[in-house]
Amino acid sequence: MTDTEVKYGLAGVYADDTAISKVMPEINSLTYRGYKVQDLAEKCRFEEVAWLIWNGDLPTQAQLDALNRAEREERGLSDDLIAVMRKFNKKAHPMDTLRTAVSFLGQEDDTANDSSPEGLYAKAIRLYAKIPQIVATDYRLRNGKEPVAPSKDLGFSENFFHMCFEKVPAPDIVKCFDISMTLYAEHSFNASTFTARVIASSLSDIYSAVTGAIGSLKGPLHGGANEAVMHTLKEIGSPDNARQWMLDALAQKKRVMGFGHRVYRKGDSRVPTMTEAYRKMVEAIGTEEARKYWEISKILNETMVAEKGIYPNLDFPAGPSYYLMGFEIPMFTPIFVMSRITGWTAHVIEQLADNKLVRPLSNYTGVEQREVVPIEKR
Numbered sequence: 159m160t161d162t163e164v165k166y167g168l169a170g171v172y173a174d175d176t177a178i179s180k181v182m183p184e185i186n187s188l189t190y191r192g193y194k195v196q197d198l199a200e201k202c203r204f205e206e207v208a209w210l211i212w213n214g215d216l217p218t219q220a221q222l223d224a225l226n227r228a229e230r231e232e233r234g235l236s237d238d239l240i241a242v243m244r245k246f247n248k249k250a251h252p253m254d255t256l257r258t259a260v261s262f263l264g265q266e267d268d269t270a271n272d273s274s275p276e277g278l279y280a281k282a283i284r285l286y287a288k289i290p291q292i293v294a295t296d297y298r299l300r301n302g303k304e305p306v307a308p309s310k311d312l313g314f315s316e317n318f319f320h321m322c323f324e325k326v327p328a329p330d331i332v333k334c335f336d337i338s339m340t341l342y343a344e345h346s347f348n349a350s351t352f353t354a355r356v357i358a359s360s361l362s363d364i365y366s367a368v369t370g371a372i373g374s375l376k377g378p379l380h381g382g383a384n385e386a387v388m389h390t391l392k393e394i395g396s397p398d399n400a401r402q403w404m405l406d407a408l409a410q411k412k413r414v415m416g417f418g419h420r421v422y423r424k425g426d427s428r429v430p431t432m433t434e435a436y437r438k439m440v441e442a443i444g445t446e447e448a449r450k451y452w453e454i455s456k457i458l459n460e461t462m463v464a465e466k467g468i469y470p471n472l473d474f475p476a477g478p479s480y481y482l483m484g485f486e487i488p489m490f491t492p493i494f495v496m497s498r499i500t501g502w503t504a505h506v507i508e509q510l511a512d513n514k515l516v517r518p519l520s521n522y523t524g525v526e527q528r529e530v531v532p533i534e535k536r
C-alpha cells in the first residue's frame with residue numbers, strides 16, 4: 159500500500175478537454191456545442207443535431223441537405239454482412255450482435271485505418287447510416303422475417319421505423335423517437351465515450367473505438383438501464399403495486415435501474431424533455447396499457463425522490479417510450495447506439511486532433527517484490 163490518492167471510478171477527475179458538450183449539474187443543464195439540449199430537441203430534427211455535434215454549429219439548409227444525401231448514399235448493408243447476420247445466435251443479446259456487426263463493418267472497409275479528419279468523418283457518417291439497419295435487420299431476422307431495405311425517401315427516424323415494421327407511425331410518435339435520439343446523442347466523458355477515446359488514443363481505428371464503446375454501453379449501470387427499467391415496470395404490473403415495490407427494493411438495498419447518475423445529483427437535465435415526450439405519446443396512443451406504465455413510472459419516481467432523494471436519469475422515461483412505440487425490450491440499448499454514434503465519433507475525431515495516449519497510473523496493492531523459487535522447490 160502507498161499513500162497515493164486513488165480516484166476510484168475516476169470520479170471527479172478531469173481527464174481531457176472537450177468542446178463537444180457541457181454537462182452542468184449545478185444548473186441542471188446540458189449543452190451541445192453551446193446549444194441547450196431541450197431547445198435542440200424541440201426545434202431541430204436529429205439529423206441537424208448530428209451535424210452540429212460533428213461540425214460545431216447548426217447546419218444551413220444546404221449543409222443539412224448534403225449530410226442527408228451522404229447518409230442516404232451510405233444506407234444499405236453488404237450481402238456478406240446480411241449473410242453473417244443470418245447465422246448469428248438468435249439467443250444472443252442484440253447489443254452483442256450489433257457489436258459484432260460493427261466490427262464486421264470495420265474489416266469490410268479498406269479505408270478503416272485512414273484516420274485523416276476527412277477519413278474519420280466519412281466513417282462517422284457510414285456508421286450513423288448503417289447502424290440503424292443493423293439494429294432493424296437483427297430484429298427482423300430474430301422474428302423470422304426478411305430484412306427490409308432502407309428507403310432513401312425517408313428521414314433518419316422514419317426510415318428506422320420503416321425498416322423494423324414496414325410502416326411509419328403517426329408524427330407524434332416519430333417526434334418522440336426523434337427527441338430521444340437528440341437527447342441520447344452526447345454526454346461528455348461517460349463510460350462508453352471515454353472507452354472510445356481510450357481506444358482511439360493508441361491510434362487504433364475508429365471501428366475498434368466504436369466496437370469497444372458498444373461493449374461499454376451495454377452494461378446496466380450505463381445504457382443497458384433503459385431495458386432494465388422496462389423489465390421493472392412490467393414486473394410491477396399495476397400502479398397499485400408501484401409504491402410498495404419501490405419501498406421493498408430500497409429496504410433490500412437494491413439498485414433500481416433508471417435512477418441515479420455519477421454527475422447529476424439533483425436530476426438529469428434531459429429527463430423533463432423526455433418525460434414530456436413520453437407523456438404526449440401516452441396521450442396519443444391512448445390505451446389502458448400506455449396509461450398504466452405512465453402511472454407506474456410516476457409513482458416510482460415520486461417514491462424514490464421522497465425516500466432517497468435520488469432522481470431518474472434519461473433511461474427512465476426512454477425505456478417505456480420505446481416499449482410503447484412497439485420495440486422489443488432488448489432493442490432499447492441498440493437504439494441508444496443509433497444516436498450515441500454521433501457523440502462517440504465526434505469524440506474520436508476530437509481525441510485524434512490533439513492526441514495523448516490515455517495511460518493512467520495504478521496504485522499497486524499486491525505482494526511486495528520476491529524471489530522466484532524453482533518449481534521443484536515450491
Ligand SMILES: CC(=O)SCCNC(=O)CCNC(=O)[C@H](O)C(C)(C)COP(=O)(O)OP(=O)(O)OC[C@H]1O[C@@H](n2cnc3c(N)ncnc32)[C@H](O)[C@@H]1OP(=O)(O)O
Pocket residue numbers: 167378379380381383412413414415416417418419420421468471472473
Ligand atoms: C445513460 C446512462 O448511462 S444514465 C445511468 C444509467 N444507469 C442506471 O440507471 C443504473 C442505476 N444507477 C446506478 O447504479 C448509479 O446511480 C450510477 C452507477 C449511475 C452512478 O453511481 P455512482 O456515481 O457510482 O454512485 P454510487 O453508486 O456511489 O451511489 C451513491 C449512493 O446512492 C445510491 N444509489 C445510487 N443509484 C441508486 C439506484 N439506482 N438505486 C438505489 N440506490 C442508488 C447508492 O446505493 C449509494 O448509496 P450509499 O452511499 O448509501 O451506499
Ligand SMILES: O=C([O-])CC(=O)C(=O)O
Pocket residue numbers: 342344345347348349380419420421471472
Ligand atoms: O454521463 C454518464 O455517465 C451517463 C449518461 O448519462 C450518458 O452517457 O448519457
